[in-house]
Amino acid sequence: MTDSRPxxxxxxxxxxxxxxxxxxxxxxxRIDLLRTGRPIVLDVAPVDPRDLFRGDYxxxxxxxxxxxxxxxxxDKDFALNDRVYVGLRRTETDAWQxxxxxxxxxxxxxxxxxxxxTVTGVSGPATGDVPCTGDCKVVAxxxxxxxxxxxxxxxxxxxxLRNDNRLQVAARVTPDGEAAIAGLIIDGTLRYExxxx
Amino acid sequence: xxxxxxxxxxARDLPAWVARGWVAPERADALLASIPGGDLRDRLPAIVxxxxxxxxxxxxxxxxxxxxxxxxxxxxxxLLFGALWGAYGGAVWLKSRRWSVLYEAAVILGCGIFGANIxxxxxxxxxxxxxxxxxxxxxxxxxxxxxxxxxxxxxxxGFGLLALWTAIESTEFTWPVHWPFLVAWFAxxxxxxxxxxxxxxxxxxxxxFAWVIFSTVALDNYLRWPGSGAPMAILxxxxxxAMALAIRFxxxxxxxxATVWRMFSTQALIGFFIVMFAVQVAIGADRxxxxxxxxxxxxxxxVGRLDTLLxxxxxxxxxxxxxxxxxxxxLARRDAAVLVxxxxxxxxxALLGLSxxxxxxxxxxxxxxxxVWSINLGQRRDHRAAIxxxxxxxxxxxxxxxxxxxxxxxxxxxxFLAGGVVLVxxxxxxxxxxxxxxxxxxxxxxxxxx
Numbered sequence: 001m002t003d004s005r006p007x008x009x010x011x012x013x014x015x016x017x018x019x020x021x022x023x024x025x026x027x028x029x030r031i032d033l034l035r036t037g038r039p040i041v042l043d044v045a046p047v048d049p050r051d052l053f054r055g056d057y058x059x060x061x062x063x064x065x066x067x068x069x070x071x072x073x074x075d076k077d078f079a080l081n082d083r084v085y086v087g088l089r090r091t092e093t094d095a096w097q098x099x100x101x102x103x104x105x106x107x108x109x110x111x112x113x114x115x116x117x118t119v120t121g122v123s124g125p126a127t128g129d130v131p132c133t134g135d136c137k138v139v140a141x142x143x144x145x146x147x148x149x150x151x152x153x154x155x156x157x158x159x160x161l162r163n164d165n166r167l168q169v170a171a172r173v174t175p176d177g178e179a180a181i182a183g184l185i186i187d188g189t190l191r192y193e194x195x196x197x
Numbered sequence: 198x199x200x201x202x203x204x205x206x207x208a209r210d211l212p213a214w215v216a217r218g219w220v221a222p223e224r225a226d227a228l229l230a231s232i233p234g235g236d237l238r239d240r241l242p243a244i245v246x247x248x249x250x251x252x253x254x255x256x257x258x259x260x261x262x263x264x265x266x267x268x269x270x271x272x273x274x275x276l277l278f279g280a281l282w283g284a285y286g287g288a289v290w291l292k293s294r295r296w297s298v299l300y301e302a303a304v305i306l307g308c309g310i311f312g313a314n315i316x317x318x319x320x321x322x323x324x325x326x327x328x329x330x331x332x333x334x335x336x337x338x339x340x341x342x343x344x345x346x347x348x349x350x351x352x353x354x355g356f357g358l359l360a361l362w363t364a365i366e367s368t369e370f371t372w373p374v375h376w377p378f379l380v381a382w383f384a385x386x387x388x389x390x391x392x393x394x395x396x397x398x399x400x401x402x403x404x405x406f407a408w409v410i411f412s413t414v415a416l417d418n419y420l421r422w423p424g425s426g427a428p429m430a431i432l433x434x435x436x437x438x439a440m441a442l443a444i445r446f447x448x449x450x451x452x453x454x455a456t457v458w459r460m461f462s463t464q465a466l467i468g469f470f471i472v473m474f475a476v477q478v479a480i481g482a483d484r485x486x487x488x489x490x491x492x493x494x495x496x497x498x499x500v501g502r503l504d505t506l507l508x509x510x511x512x513x514x515x516x517x518x519x520x521x522x523x524x525x526x527x528l529a530r531r532d533a534a535v536l537v538x539x540x541x542x543x544x545x546x547a548l549l550g551l552s553x554x555x556x557x558x559x560x561x562x563x564x565x566x567x568x569v570w571s572i573n574l575g576q577r578r579d580h581r582a583a584i585x586x587x588x589x590x591x592x593x594x595x596x597x598x599x600x601x602x603x604x605x606x607x608x609x610x611x612x613f614l615a616g617g618v619v620l621v622x623x624x625x626x627x628x629x630x631x632x633x634x635x636x637x638x639x640x641x642x643x644x645x646x647x
Contacts, residue, residue: 008292008346012304015342016285019311020278022338023318027274030322057320081371147325181323194323197271 033180037172040096057149064098070136074100078139085114116177117141246302277314304348308339332362340385356400360407367411373419374412426547427504429476433543434511437536440465441518448527463582470590477560508547535570564594
């Protein structure tokens, strides 16, 4: 039975090729996004936990990741784990802000991008917020750009910058809404730029 | 790896064959020596080498804690891919030198580095997607490499990763039942069955058992079942079904495959006892137990009744598996009666919402009965693991009852006294019955598993 099988060298070569192809695809997908995606800037609010597998990182929380259905255009009926597209428009301060939420990605027109995310929670408005005009809900979302890995110990310094409102995220967005972090902006200047290689 | 179990069995049977003149004494040693995998000491280097590979893979992963920002991304990627190819290249070289033990370790190392690379690339490019997907890709990549390299160690590693994947998906996310696991599991299980890798088949069985447990927990959380009875009844019925099927296949398949199924039945028996203890602990815990059919989940009427329907459906499945085993003459009627009674007791606890001392007493009595039955089953089928498990379960159950009722020593004493009297009477009755059935001397012929 074993005689008819290909040699160990060939089968292990195939295993290495396939595993490398998987890893290569992950790398290429990210490089392509960073190279061709549309650049945007987002305001953030980082904290500093530690990931068991991946070391120190900042959890980045965005104002656009928590929207009230009565304060933005588009669809209103979102549920947990729904796919969501958040429409972003550039403001005078260069930071991009949300103006709409949709179940399906609308056509791109003018100076807008649509960020693709997943609904992580739907709740009522918090006490002290602007009163609801009719039935409204707060939709919490994730966009896959909530983690920024930093060298050990750097998280604290960046957290302090966050507390002083001096931190923003530079991101790239593909036409279908996938986003990747391209760098960190401190005091309006790009400081942590992500190289392709 | 199958040879090790097969050899153990032959070694046990050989003296009897020699005594009966079926095998010449001078040929017995040669016969045994012809089956590889004898000396457990031969496996020590393999175990050490695998541990070494695991440490090396963990070492690669610990890179993440280090500050390696000083290295360019291109160089980092070169290192990651170089390490992967280095491990597999080393495996090829070791195989060519016929160092099969170190070959296994090198393949495991390669699979470990593959996982480390997934995490390190995610770290490098700040990829923050659904993180169990990374573990799934790691597990599938490992199983693929295991199939191509015919590495049993990598197969076990791969099943472990699949179990970790389903555990995280089931407990941290909102899957009611994590079905995608089954797709990956069936593909990998077919591989280990086709190759007859005993260790791999065992790993597959354990991974499936883990899936059943985590899926039941996930379903319980998702549907917000008010009591613990329904999930426990489902798990008990699954264990009974698994054991009945394992015994059926063990009896009907050719000897080498039967060895594998005997290991399955042992595993199912272990799972069965674990579930039965869990049933007692859950029902004896503070969590309120209410009758099924009062699920907290609103919506479709069917969803609201799943805590009644699923235990009944799995109980029917278990009874069908037991009936099939009996019809195929693989399982005796008394064994079937014990298994069906167990399913009935756990189902009654779920459907009637039994709780408190009365439910604990019923389940404790059932567990003692099961322990005795397991010992009896082991004696009849020459299944030592069943005997050992039965003895261990009896001891654990006695301790559990003791600690559970320690607040009321009189009750404890009464329980043990009553139980002891019942068991002694039962033993006398069974012995009389057995002697009547097999003749005066009581030397019962053994029920041989084929």
